[in-house]
Amino acid sequence: MKRVVYTRKGDLSVISLVDEQPLTAKAGEVVVEVHRAGINFADLMMRQGLYGAAPDFPFTPGYEVSGVIIQVGAGVGDKKVGDRVIAMTGFGGYSEQVVVDESRIIPIPEDISFDAAAAMPVTYATAYHMLSYLGNFQSGDTVLIHHAGGGVGTAVAQLAKALGAGIIIGTASASKRKFVESLGMRFVDKNTEDFVAICKQLTDGKGVHHALDPVGGKHLMRSYKALRSGGRVYCFGASSAVTGEKRSLMAALKMLRGMPKFDPLRMMNSNKSVFGVHMGTWKDEDVMRSHLVELSELLRAGKISPIVDKVFRYEEVAQAQKYIHDRKNRGKVLLDFSPR
Ligand SMILES: NC(=O)c1ccc[n+]([C@@H]2O[C@H](COP(=O)([O-])OP(=O)(O)OC[C@H]3O[C@@H](n4cnc5c(N)ncnc54)[C@H](OP(=O)(O)O)[C@@H]3O)[C@@H](O)[C@H]2O)c1
Structure with missing residues (x-):
């Protein structure tokens, strides 16, 4: 079975393929024949040695x-050979086979494709974690999301809509204007427009x-400035690195x-919160x-797609990965490992 390996830190040339013996499951584990593996921006950062948790x-x-x-x-409960599943691999997903603990598996709802299933876990779980779990999202809430045309960006737009959002403001490169607008967001050109001013303008000052910031650096403070009293900024990436x-x-x-460096007293006085995610x-x-x-329920109900x-x-x-480096992706990019 084939597996992708990052041989060392570097550019795209450090990516290699290895051939290995098929995997076997120990007690409590299952082996999954991979059909699709999701690519995340974090994978690119890991390849460059810019990701602490790799x-x-x-x-x-x-x-x-x-x-x-x-x-x-042995001892695996209700899962059986032939089940279509999503597996959260931690690392190691770029492979023809993966072995995972049964607790890291969820069934793929009927009628949902391998594509949609592999595109869902990281992007939508991140969006859900911020908006619903941490953010106490209420119907009518307004949202600012950056990289609005990317994997997480499109997930945030759909999920916020499903949760009854008011206006959703999405920043991206100019080439993605139509795409971002087609998802119901108010597009902001990240290179030529001032998103802080636009956020204020569109919310009566x-x-x-909710301001979701995967860019980091100085940009994070600008996202904080786009908040209302009672607002929350989520620091969830550092793409500017x-x-x-x-x-x-x-x-x-x-x-x-x-x-x-956020000052808790100033945060207290302005009633703003910062979440690290x-x-x-x-x-x-x-x-x-x-x-x-x-999220599987929302997927099954057609509320997210x-x-x-x-x-x-x-x-x-x-x-x-080059396609993502070149900022061409509109939504998610996947790898096809299905047997041929
Ligand atoms: N903390 C977490 O748990 C967590 C989980 C998932 C994702 N994230 C973060 O969320 C962000 C989005 O992740 P994703 O996987 O959905 O990726 P993505 O948004 O699909 O990534 C590609 C897009 O990012 C934008 N971008 C901004 N800076 C870039 C750069 N230096 N190089 C290439 N593209 C750049 C580009 O869009 P525009 O030019 O149009 O903006 C590009 O199309 C990333 O920063 C990622 O690390 C964090």
């Missing part, structure tokens, strides 16, 4: 897959209830230096599982 090199990235159970270990396929230490340092280091699996079960932009065969993994 394993040592060499390793196989990949948080999430969809596929079919092909082997069940008050600001938004990345400039292209090659690592830029300058950009990473600039991002770190620009990170705001990292699903990769989130330890409470019961909470995560309940997010995914809830993951947008898959492009599926690359796994041999093209470098091109797939």
Whole structure:
């Protein structure tokens, strides 16, 4: 069976394929034949050595897959060979097979494709965790989301709508205007427009209830400024540390230096909150599982519907990551590992 490996820290040339023996399940585990593996922005940052929570090199990235159970270990409860499932792999998902604890599996609802299933876990669980679980989202709440045309961005737009959002303001590159608008967001050109001013303008000068910031650095303080009294900013990424396929230490340092130091007294006086969010280091699996079960229900009910932009065969993994580096993706990018 084939597996993608990051051999060392670097550009796209460090991505390699290895051939290995098929996997076997120990007690409590299942082996899943992978059909689709999700690519996340974090995978690109890990490849560049810019992601603290990654394993040592060499390793196989990949948080999430969809596929079919092909082997069940002793003592596994109600899962059986042939079941279509989503598996939360932690790492290692870019592979023809994965072995996971049965607790990290959820069934794929009937009529939901392997594509939609693999596109759902990280993006929607992150969106759900911020808006619903931490954010106490109320009908009519207003939202600011950056990278609005990407995986998490499109998930946030759909989920916020499903939760009854008021206005959803999405920033992105100019080429994504129509796409972002088609998702019901008020588009803001991230390079030429002032999103803080627009957030105030569109909310009678008050600001938004929820500002979701995956950019980091100085940008995070601007998101904080876009909040109303009682608003929440979620720091959930540091994409400004990345400039292209090659690592830029300058950009990473600039991002770190620009990170705001929030003053609790000023936060108290302005009634604003800051949440730090990292699903990769989130330890409470019961909470995560309940997010995914809830999201599966929304998926089954047609209230959310993951947008898959492009599926690359796994041999093209470098091109797939380049596609994201080049900011071309509109929604999610997946790898196809299905048997041929
Ligand atoms: N904390 C967590 O648990 C968690 C979980 C999931 C994702 N995240 C974070 O959320 C963000 C979105 O993740 P995603 O997986 O859904 O990715 P994504 O948004 O699909 O990533 C690609 C998009 O990001 C934008 N972008 C901004 N800076 C970029 C750069 N330096 N290089 C390439 N693209 C850049 C581009 O759109 P525009 O140019 O149009 O903006 C691009 O199309 C990332 O920062 C990620 O690390 C965090």
